[in-house]
Amino acid sequence: xxxxxxxxxxSGTPGQRVTISCxxxxxxxxxxxxxxxxxxxxxxxPKLLIDGDxxxxxxxxxxxxxxxxxxSASLAITGLQAAxxxxxxxxxxxxxxxxxxxxxxTTLTVL
Amino acid sequence: EVQMVQTGAEVREAxxxxxxxxxxxxxSFREYWIGWVRQLPGKGLEWLGLIFPGDSDTRYNPSxxxxxxxxxxxxxxxxxxxxxxxxxxxxxxxxxxRLRRNTYDFMWGSFLYWGQGTLVTV
Numbered sequence: 001x002x003x004x005x006x007x008x009x010x011s012g013t014p015g016q017r018v019t020i021s022c023x024x025x026x027x028x029x030x031x032x033x034x035x036x037x038x039x040x041x042x043x044x045x046p047k048l049l050i051d052g053d054x055x056x057x058x059x060x061x062x063x064x065x066x067x068x069x070x071x072s073a074s075l076a077i078t079g080l081q082a083a084x085x086x087x088x089x090x091x092x093x094x095x096x097x098x099x100x101x102x103x104x105x106t107t108l109t110v111l
Numbered sequence: 112e113v114q115m116v117q118t119g120a121e122v123r124e125a126x127x128x129x130x131x132x133x134x135x136x137x138x139s140f141r142e143y144w145i146g147w148v149r150q151l152p153g154k155g156l157e158w159l160g161l162i163f164p165g166d167s168d169t170r171y172n173p174s175x176x177x178x179x180x181x182x183x184x185x186x187x188x189x190x191x192x193x194x195x196x197x198x199x200x201x202x203x204x205x206x207x208x209r210l211r212r213n214t215y216d217f218m219w220g221s222f223l224y225w226g227q228g229t230l231v232t233v
Contacts, residue, residue: 033219052219
């Protein structure tokens with residue numbers, strides 16, 4: 001069980017807006033260390049989606065956005081597409097554990 | 112273009128040693144923290160550690176310290192992950208990762224570049 005808590009799964013229909021939450025503590029997100037989001041497609045390495053400065057690497061569409069408040073964060077995906085089906089992870093640093101930490105991942109299903 | 116190419120899949124017996132590598136290119140190797148993240152079969156991501164090749168400063172996840180060794184070779188721009196005694200619980204996919212920014216304050220960092228992964232089966 002990670003110190004960053006994500007819902008195991010979320011779902012939505014094409015075109016819909018969905019959000020994925022990531023809840024931490026004063027030891028990580030609230031420290032405040034930056035919170036980053038990754039997406040992992042089946043059989044592939046994870047890819048950075050949005051970093052703590054809300055920067056999207058080249059090729060990541062503006063449909064993906066992130067926000068952070070106190071000890072929690074969220075990833076929003078608008079205009080949901082079938083290709084968005086993946087596992088999404090949040091990541092930060094935890095000063096109590098003295099380690100980078102990842103959430104357990106959220107599986108997004110497009111219905 | 113930044114590239115990170117890892118060793119192919121490895122199979123070992125418990126108790127054996129192993130060293131896997133990640134060959135990098137396309138950036139100044141000495142200036143960026145680089146390290147390893149593992150993924151147990153069907154599970155999430157765990158950070159093992161980072162090394163700053165410029166001065167060999169190495170930081171480990173306390174959960175893995177003493178069980179793995181991370182090293183870097185500036186002559187070949189490669190980073191390595193090594194075990195002296197593998198355990199069955201080490202079976203996982205191991206990714207080399209590089210931080211997005213060349214800042215020494217790694218704790219705020221994100222992992223922009225990932226290798227393709229090396230499956231280690233013990």
